Amino acid sequence: xxxxxxxxxxxxxxxxxxxxxPTVGVGVLTVEGLRKSYAGREVVAGVSFSLARGECYGxxxxxxxxxxxxxxxxLGLTTPDAGDIRMVGExxxxxxxxxxxxxxxxxxxxxxxxxxxVAENLRVFGRYFGLADAETRRRxxxxxxxxxxxxxxxxxxxxxxxxxxxxxxxxxxxVNDPDLLLLDEPTTGLDPQARHLIWERLKQLLQQGKTILxxxxxxxxxxxxxxxxxxxxEGHIVAQGAPRELIANxxxxxxxxxxGEDAPGWAQTAAPAYAQRVxxxxxTAFCYVDDGQVIPLLAxxxxxPQLRTLHRPANLEDVFLKLTGRELRD
Amino acid sequence: MINSLFEPPRLSLRAIAVWRRNxxxxxxxxxxSVLGNLADPMIYLFGLGYxxxxxxxxxxxxxxxxxxxSGTVCASTxxxxxxxxxxxxxxxxxxxxxxEAILNAPVALDDVLAGEWLWAAAKSTLSGLAILIVITALGxxxxxxxxxxxxxxxxxxxxxxxxxxxxxxxxxSYDFFMYYFTLLMxxxxxLSGVFFPLEQLPPxxxxxxxxxxLAHSVRLVRPLLMGEWPAQAxxxxxxxxxxxxxxxxxxxxxxxxxxxx
Numbered sequence: 001x002x003x004x005x006x007x008x009x010x011x012x013x014x015x016x017x018x019x020x021x022p023t024v025g026v027g028v029l030t031v032e033g034l035r036k037s038y039a040g041r042e043v044v045a046g047v048s049f050s051l052a053r054g055e056c057y058g059x060x061x062x063x064x065x066x067x068x069x070x071x072x073x074x075l076g077l078t079t080p081d082a083g084d085i086r087m088v089g090e091x092x093x094x095x096x097x098x099x100x101x102x103x104x105x106x107x108x109x110x111x112x113x114x115x116x117x118v119a120e121n122l123r124v125f126g127r128y129f130g131l132a133d134a135e136t137r138r139r140x141x142x143x144x145x146x147x148x149x150x151x152x153x154x155x156x157x158x159x160x161x162x163x164x165x166x167x168x169x170x171x172x173x174x175v176n177d178p179d180l181l182l183l184d185e186p187t188t189g190l191d192p193q194a195r196h197l198i199w200e201r202l203k204q205l206l207q208q209g210k211t212i213l214x215x216x217x218x219x220x221x222x223x224x225x226x227x228x229x230x231x232x233x234e235g236h237i238v239a240q241g242a243p244r245e246l247i248a249n250x251x252x253x254x255x256x257x258x259x260g261e262d263a264p265g266w267a268q269t270a271a272p273a274y275a276q277r278v279x280x281x282x283x284t285a286f287c288y289v290d291d292g293q294v295i296p297l298l299a300x301x302x303x304x305p306q307l308r309t310l311h312r313p314a315n316l317e318d319v320f321l322k323l324t325g326r327e328l329r330d
Numbered sequence: 331m332i333n334s335l336f337e338p339p340r341l342s343l344r345a346i347a348v349w350r351r352n353x354x355x356x357x358x359x360x361x362x363s364v365l366g367n368l369a370d371p372m373i374y375l376f377g378l379g380y381x382x383x384x385x386x387x388x389x390x391x392x393x394x395x396x397x398x399x400s401g402t403v404c405a406s407t408x409x410x411x412x413x414x415x416x417x418x419x420x421x422x423x424x425x426x427x428x429x430e431a432i433l434n435a436p437v438a439l440d441d442v443l444a445g446e447w448l449w450a451a452a453k454s455t456l457s458g459l460a461i462l463i464v465i466t467a468l469g470x471x472x473x474x475x476x477x478x479x480x481x482x483x484x485x486x487x488x489x490x491x492x493x494x495x496x497x498x499x500x501x502x503s504y505d506f507f508m509y510y511f512t513l514l515m516x517x518x519x520x521l522s523g524v525f526f527p528l529e530q531l532p533p534x535x536x537x538x539x540x541x542x543x544l545a546h547s548v549r550l551v552r553p554l555l556m557g558e559w560p561a562q563a564x565x566x567x568x569x570x571x572x573x574x575x576x577x578x579x580x581x582x583x584x585x586x587x588x589x590x591x
């Protein structure tokens with residue numbers, strides 16, 4: 001649990017950096033009652049959500065929650081057992097190919113063409129959309145500029161860093177000027193600099209009116225980018241709403257983390273008198289408290305110097321862990 | 331969308347984009363690729379043709395090296411098509427995830443497979459053609475009738491590419507291909523009249539051997555290179571075509587089952 005570091009309490013969500021909150025209207029992507037089973041196990045068990053134009057919507061969930069399967073259903077790569085999907089105005093899977101004309105995808109694992117240069121990757125991908133080479137050539141400088149890869153047209157793929165490849169994948173997903181972007185864990189494996197650059201670009205795309213469906217494990221990523229999100233667990237949506245709303249409604253507002261050998265014992269005996277809820281994970285106790293309980297609890301802890309404490313506001317990760325539990329899912 | 335794994339192929343022009351992708355990769359390595367595909371069969375042709383051939387009387391009415399040259403054209407085409415449809419297609423499907431990227435664009439799996447099929451056939455045609463040119467230059471080809479061998483080479487490529495795609499659709503890893511080469515391709519090369527006339531086989535085997543796809547190809551190409559029209563040409567063409575089409579359909583069903591879950 002990477003909880004030893006204090007978190008910045010104030011976050012910039014997409015809405016606060018000037019991306020207009022989208023108006024609910026025509027859904028760019030609407031999923032209703034989606035179900036899909038593999039070998040008798042229901043991986044997606046009745047999922048519904050809808051994305052308005054210009055919205056960034058997040059699908060969060062532990063491994064195996066059904067995020068990738070839901071994306072595959074949206075793309076028409078697998079036929080759902082039940083449910084209705086409409087993507088960019090087309091019914092899926094019936095007209096999935098037509099729908100994909102206006103969709104860009106950043107897959108979870110890099111699948112750029114290793115035999116090609118940067119420009120060839122884009123040109124060849126443009127052909128899959130029926131774009132003439134001349135048209136793609138015209139778009140390439142702009143796409144590379146956007147991806148921070150200006151002047152890299154002739155670079156061989158092996159010479160690119162992980163972050164550059166990820167940005168090229170994003171540029172490739174934009175080659176057809178899509179209305180909707182499906183991003184499957186777009187910043188997994190990137191360093192902080194590379195992640196921040198991707199986030200900036202995604203915010204720009206939202207400002208241009210593109211719609212984004214994002215799956216991620218990173219709560220800070222979801223909190224920054226998503227107007228709304230759904231938390232999936234075992235194929236079900238267990239919570240849905242704006243990140244701020246979920247934090248306000250689904251969890252106590254304050255968290256006091258207590259570390260030390262004696263923390264679990266203290267958490268079991270003394271802590272419940274001061275906190276709404278206490279969770280123990282190894283040698284850390286997480287005390288979820290109301291605003292009024294902060295001062296009494298901290299005062300109590302001041303008498304126990306062997307315990308280290310960290311006080312912070314509740315965040316999306318707390319909501320996520322409350323709803324999906326702390327057990328490993330692999 | 332496909333309604334059933336078993337429905338017939340749905341073709342669209344997007345298959346050409348897949349074909350062109352593979353062509354662009356090949357173009358970067360064209361010269362080593364052609365030379366590589368030429369070297370191995372030519373070594374066998376000269377080694378066996380001159381070495382073994384000097385011990386032999388005429389075979390099938392011509393010197394052994396001329397007899398072997400026409401078989402080599404067919405066997406090389408088969409090998410080139412098989413390698414492309416097995417190792418290269420498997421890399422793109424399973425290792426590099428190239429197909430996955432393509433399927434996120436408005437290209438259907440049927441288009442991807444059709445593109446791969448036509449590409450493997452085209453690449454193997456280049457291999458067969460390269461050998462045809464070399465043996466023509468060496469004077470082993472009797473007449474311009476040999477030009478008719480070119481469409482036969484392409485058809486041979488189509489048939490073996492389709493068969494290879496079945497194996498690729500089933501393969502868990504590259505190691506799996508060893509079975510196909512050892513148990514099918516090698517016996518087929520030896521039993522299809524490439525190295526010796528089928529008539530040398532025990533009578534019980536002759537019927538079986540004559541039904542092998544490579545045998546049909548040899549029965550067409552060898553007479554054409556010797557300046558004669560093949561006997562029962564339509565039967566052999568129909569057999570290659572039928573094997574190729576059925577194999578392609580099986581490959582398509584298996585690939586859909588593997589990737590569209």
